[in-house]
Amino acid sequence: MTGVPLVDFLVVAGLLFAIGLWTALRRTNAIMILMGIELMLNAVNLNLVAFSRYMPGDAMRGMVFALFVLTVAAAEAAVGLAIIILVVRRRGVVDVNKVNLLRG
Amino acid sequence: MVGYAWIVPALPLAAYILHVFVGRRLKERAAYFGVVAMGLASVLGVTILVQAAGGASAHVSVPWLQIGRYSVPMGFTVDPLSAVTMAMVTVVSWMIEIYSLGYMHNDPDFNRFFANVNLFVAGMLTAVIADNFLLFFMAWEIMGLCSYLLICHWYRDSSNARAATKAFLVTRIGDVGLLAGIWWIFSITHSFQFSQLAPALHAAALAPAALTAIALLVFLGPVGKSAQIPLQIWLPDAMAGPTPISALIHAATMVAVGVYLVARTYPIFQLAPGALVWIGYIGAITAFMAASIACVQTDIKKVLAYSTISQLGYMMLGMGVAGSMVAGMFHLISHAFFKGLLFLAAGSIIHAVETQEMHRMGGLFRKMKATSITFIIGALALAGIPPFSGYFSKDPILSAAAASPYPLMFWLGVLGAFLTAYYMTRACLLTFFGKPRDQHVYEHAHESPAVMTVPLWVLAVPAALLGLFAAGAFRSFLAPGYVPPSGGPAASALTLALPLLGVLVGALIYGGGRTAFRVAAIRALRPLYVFLKQKWYFDQLGLALMYIALGVAWIVAAFDRYVVDGIVNGLGALAGLLGRATRTLADGSAQAYMLTLLLAVAVGLIALQLIGG
Amino acid sequence: MPVDFGSVGPEIVLAGTGMLLILLSAFVAKERQRPLAYVGILGILVALALSWADSGATGTALAGMVRLDPISTFFRVTFLAAALVVALTGLDFVQSRGVSVGEFYALLLLATTGAILMALAWDIVMLYIGLELLSVLSYVLAGFFREDPKSNEAGIKYFLNGALASAVLLFGLSMVYGLTGTTSIPGIAAGLGRAVQGPMAPVALLALGFILGALAFKVAAVPFHLWAPDTYEGAPTPFAGFLAAVSEGAGMAAIIRIVFTGMAPLSSSFGVWIAVLAALTMTVGNVTALWQTNFKRLMAYSSVAQVGYILVGLAVVTREGISSVLFYLFAYLFMTLGVFAVIAALSVQGQGEDIADYAGLGQRNPWMAGLLTLFMASLVGIPTTAGFMAKLGLISASVSGGYTWLALFLAVNSAISVGYYWNVVRNMWLRPSPEGAVPARRATSAAAGLGLAVAAVGVLVIGLLPNTFYVFAHWASFIPGH
Amino acid sequence: MLSVAVFLPLFGALVLLFVPEAQRRAVRAIALVFLSLSALAVLLIAIGFHAGQGLQFVEDVPWMPALHVNYFLAVDGLSLVMLGLTALLGLIAAIAAHGITERTKLFFILFLLLQTALLGIFCAEDLILFMFFFDVMLIPMYFMIGIWGSGRREYSAVKFLIYTIIGSVVMLIGILALYFHTGQQTFSIPELARLVASRRLPVVWEDWIFLAIVAGFLIKLGIVPLHTWLPDAYVDAPIPASLILAGVMSKVGAYGLLRVSQYLLPSAAQHFAALLAVLGVITIVYGALAATAQHDFKKLVAFSSVSHMGFVLLGIAAGTQLAITGAIFEMVSHGLVVGMLFLLVGVIYERTHTRELSRFGGMYASLGSGGGILGFAAMANLGLPALSGFIGEFFVLAGAFTVFRTEVFWAILGIVLIAGYNLWMLQKILMGPEREEWKGLPAINGRELVTLVPLMALCVLLGLFPNSIIHVLHLPVQQLVAHLGGQ
């Protein structure tokens, strides 16, 4: 693992985070937004694991943190999708901008 | 008895209180109590005068108010000046109250009339014997109030109400000037006591200009109250009140209290010679101006009103030039009697013929003997024909004016005297002699009842004889060791000749049937006649000032309603507008919220990076 | 070494009750689930008692995950009190909507546990997990009324924005872990101390930016607040109260824990930022509220404005500042929950949620109108109410801390706030009630009555005898490093 | 004893809560009972009060030790005078509240709450307690104007509330800044006064704090730039509320100036004295001019009240013994006079249901003794001697003459204008030909007389024997003047 410096991982993670952000903002379909958020969380995990691997200090913490992020992401996705399905079933549309009953 | 001087004002005050609380039930009988009280007061007043003449005097004061280190005592003082005036006021007021019993008989507001009269007399008497400026000013304002209430006695006619408001406002302007004077003096002397003012001011060694300013400010009060130029516009309108009131307030007493104030605070004026010159000029001009206007008046009460202004002008002239208040004061006392007499006589004529227009009178001599004779006695005294009191009180003033370094004052005075004689002759001829011009009025004329004619005769006595007997005694009593300046024989000759000349000219124009000559004379002096008729355009000046004040008031009110309120509401609306803008931010789409969220994070990050820790 | 869970007793009781309710609600039919609510309330009370009992304990526990200190006791008591009031006043409302009461209360209790854990957290992982427990369940609770389209919309909007914010927070936390190599807050403070001097400063600031942004979202500070109005309006009313009091409080606790303690070395920079955030939040919150017609939406903007006031206390990075913030949070919970309780009680009786529907309430229902007037007066900051004492504390902290301009901002804002708070009161007392108005009140249930009473007494007692609460807040405001 | 007097009305309000709305008479009776009891308590305090000593009936109990705030009530000459005025006007306003027919129970509850706040503020010796009462009186007054008012009542009520709240919050900031800069850990006024007497605060800060504190009081006093709420509030409030608003609440501003800003920040007070004097005079002339142009009788009285407050401010700004005593006297006399005027507005409104001056005329006969009383009130309003108004104005201007000569001359213009609109009002209402529509109006009845006669009697009593009040004011004013370094 000699060749790859930490900064490369951070750049990839940063870029992945930015793309995830771009997806979340760009899409009107709720599920697509969720995917964007999943990408961002993956970027965070990448960061964490990379830091735990390269930075001095307790490597375990980073990985455990990543694991927790995974589980939470799963739970969040589950609830999120449940809500999205509920909205789709009620309002027949998944386009977030159509859902603007509440405004002002 | 001198120590009980406070009882004199207390009696009419008691009458007032009786009228207020019990008057309505007792109806006209309540007035009798008032008259009796006034009688007692007159007796007491005269005895005090006699004792004062014997050298007695009193000064009683009781602590009334303590603010910090200033103590303000209240009290009364009996000295020659106050004793004389008090006596005159009590007698004249008594006569007028008796007269009013007849005049105001079965008037619906009889009780209110007498209540106000008694309050007024109490006020006047308190002012006369007050020993300090504060009590004096309080009484001064109470008199203003009573004059206001009595002018609009017949309040149903709104012109009376307007006249009353005008009277009060114009005098108020004067009063406020007096107030400023009082505060200025107080700020220097820290006391209101008349006795202490002059020495304290002298000790303070103020600049002459300041002293003159103080004196003139104090003089502003009398200018308002005694109807001097330019604040004289209210007195003719004040004739709207019942005639006894015109006699009491607007001839004998209230208007004279201004002169009395100048007399009481004369030491202050003596500290400021410049002010005395001012007073002299104002007096002279007022005398001449009022006399000229009186010549063209057709309403008998207006004639007497302008005559009063003119005589007050003389008193002020006396104060200004005579070096002592004696001349002025003596003219005040004598004027109170004969002018009171004239007004009461005019009142009895009006009471009889129900009109005030001289042109509808004529030939009343035969019908109203007593009133006519007393009126004529008064007229002669007023004109200054010897041996009546007018001559003896006016002569020292004119001779002092002649002796003074200001010839204009003398000539205005003397010409005034000529005009006075002229318009009084005109008035007498128009009302009493010649053919009755209005038959209906003539039949209706009848002599007034005794209750009105007796006071006329009583007042006629001092009007005729006061000058002869009391002139010398009065001068030595009020100002021992004072030598009145004399203007030389020419001046005294003139003061004698001109009134006679005035009578002659008056008789010439208005005597006999020579109407053609009268019409020609009037047409010849047409422009002068119109100018005088318009009362030298003073009324218009007053109205103009009033409209300016109302205009400014309206502008201020509009400014308040629109501009100041506008700004406040504007600020409120601004908050609203801001709210509307931020409200559109939340337009309902989750996408926009997320975008704003992340944009904010991005901006925050950049700012932190740039500015940093 | 055995892990002693003793120190988190109250949280265990609360979570346990929550899970018990899930079990029970599976067996009991929806219509007869009212007693389950009482079980939930009992759970809260027990937790409250427990947390009061061991308020003296200080020191870290559970391998540094949790720190028991005065401030954690304070937050425990505040959140449990808020949960109690929400539980009491929400019962009728939830039941009237024909939804499974047991499940609602279960999720409510679990969410409260999450909030408390966030306040106790002494480790960023623990804090994250607590935050997520609170947030995820909040998304469900926001969308709990399935038939009501507004509730669905509230749910989805809160979820999307929330998930995004938690991703942003995570990225910040990962950076912090990267710099300091540890997840325990004291460790981070030490690590950052070294990092800030060295070349690592930019990344530290980056992390601060991400974390501040995410937590600003959580407390709904402007410009991160856009989710709040829609969520408050759409969500079930008691839950909206919960959001305003507990969820926002938890956000404040997180800020105090991470930013004030964890990132203390950067303290010179975030003081000014929080002041700017405070001024912006106050003004926008107040000004936008002027235009609201829906009462719950108005309360959303009101809570945004109130957050602005609280941030003033935080901006003054002194102990008085923190103690005035804690006092304000405690006082604020009673006022806001009081208002939401009244809205809930009235909508159970069929009254609409628009301000116009409140017209003439003074005549129709004087007691309810009187209570609402008291709460509104407290929100404006009129004396004899908790609001006045809370604002007094804030102003004195900001004046003594040298932020006088912020105090003046607060003054102007409280004047603007009169515009909309008093608009409601004016409607109630000065306007005649519309024709189809709800007839005179039907008796509210004992629970709702008790909840309202707790809120009203809270507002009055803090308003008239604030001393004990000042002492409590001051004692609680001890933070290492300040 | 003092707390009893202050909190009796509040206790009455609580009792009223349980009285059913229907018994309107019982509600009124209870309210009157409690108000008269509280007035009696004030009377007992007055009797037990010794002019020479400083603060008496002291009740100093720690209330918020954490913030060094005490529940500190005490009475000195100034407070006693104001307490008396409040108790009296409160009682009279309650009697005059017969016009309130719907929701009377709520009205009297608010009224009693307001009365407690007003009594409390005049004897509060602790700055925070002072602020406490200062704000508490807002809510009842807001509702009184809002619910029972007339015309644009809601607009005026909200305007009143916002104006005063801004004032109070800015003042709160000022007080807190004062607290921190003295570093004395106390809010008690006598304590701070002792400190100020010993050494001065840094001037820069003191000016700023002074402005913050004075702003609140100037709004309450209705001084020109900050007065726009006053005419609306006075006009749109029901008669009893206008009576309290004009009679007592505006005095709170003046009392505050005397008790807090002039007393605790003397060097700043001297620094701004000229500004305050100019503002005072502008208010006098502005108020008088605006009053002259009004068509509505009540608005005329409102602007006249603005103008009179200008005198009070001029007196306080002058800072001499005479001027301040005059200002306090003017506060009391204005309370009585404006009370009478508002009651008379009510009397006429109840009969003619209009306040348009142009529609009145010749009502002297039909009003019976009411006409006389209106004349009396107008004369008292324009400061006729032998009535209390004159003494107040006279000594304010006499005292101010030494310090602000040009301002006094402008104030004199104000006095003439005041005389002008008062007489114009009398002329418009009482005089002139009697109009058809006002024939056969019921004369003034017993209940109205009961409210008016005591005020008239007091007016005359204070006019003739002002020493009865001034001897009590001697010590407090002397302390204040000593502080200001005046004479």
Added chain:
Amino acid sequence: MDWPLVVFVALAVGILFGAYRVATAQVVTHAALYLAFVLSLVAGMFYLLQADFVAAVQLLVYAGGVMTVIIFAIMLSELSEIRAQAPQNVLQRLMSPYFGILPLLVGLLVFAVIMVAVLRVPWPVAPQAAPADTVTLIGNGLFQTYALPFEVASVLLLGAMVGAIVLTRREGSDR
């Protein structure tokens, strides 16, 4: 040949391309597949970083679990219009904040800021000594230091599950 570098580059390119496709895929299901592809590559990255347990969990939980949930959601929502809407005219796309420039701008902005901060910092080049056995290490961590977060995570999962069920179960009232 420096194997780890080559593998890293390959994985990185794969991840970023996949992410880009997720962002721009017209069809939701395509996006979902690309997402699954990205997730598995990230697992590879973890493996590259010797975090084998995490890589395994990533594959199992994310690639497996979450993806299936997302696929189900897509199916369940019975999308009539599977394809994303046809793009309006270019101007409209540019102007509207959702489709147009703004999301891209924000994404770039955030990326730029991260890079500015990260690149200025001297990160270590070489990794630390690889831990012998990551599983025991993580096991200890999970059940010793992070015991409480572990328990709370379980409560969270339970809550999320109950919540999801409550929201989406078919009730009599639904159709």
